[in-house]
Amino acid sequence: MGACESFLYGKEPETVNGANGQITKGMRVQTQYTIAEGGDGRWYMGKVTRLYGNNRCRIYYDDGxxxxxxxxxVYSMQGPPPSASAGAPGMPPVGGVPMGMPMGAPVVQAMVVSQPVKLPPIPSPTPADSNENTCPVCQVNKMDMVLQCGHRLCGNCTKDIVEKRNGQCPVCRVQITQVIRSYN
Structure with missing residues (x-):
């Protein structure tokens, strides 16, 4: 039996039919984890690792x-982007572009924030002790802020990211929508 064959699934085809064109093994793709199936409505990107004869495929996502x-x-990152019908009704725009609008770039995970993030009072930076975890950005200060995704940063880095940079968590790249002061 060859490397691309299996007793259960048969010979691996060279292509399968995706939502916006042919899908091949190793191709970068995206799928939406819809609200209807218990998901969060976001688009997730990954790589095709296996094709099956019954027009199925296996994806290894960037998040593991x-x-x-x-x-x-499955939408190929090389094909045309998903149309408005691909999004769940009432969902916010995907990738910062309203559903149904033409998009030149691939769809990315994003959450649209309609109002600026309100920061709690930022404490003076405090260097972490040798036995404490440090901020993943500056790697010096104690982590005294918690983002809605659960990741922690120091106040200085949080303020800089929210006010001067892209406003995304530097660990998981989720758009920052809430910041909470941590006192421990």
């Missing part, structure tokens, strides 16, 4: 998850 399913639910 895997999925095997119908290739018609």
């Amino acid at each position: 998850d895997t999925w095997t399913g119908n290739a018609m639910e």
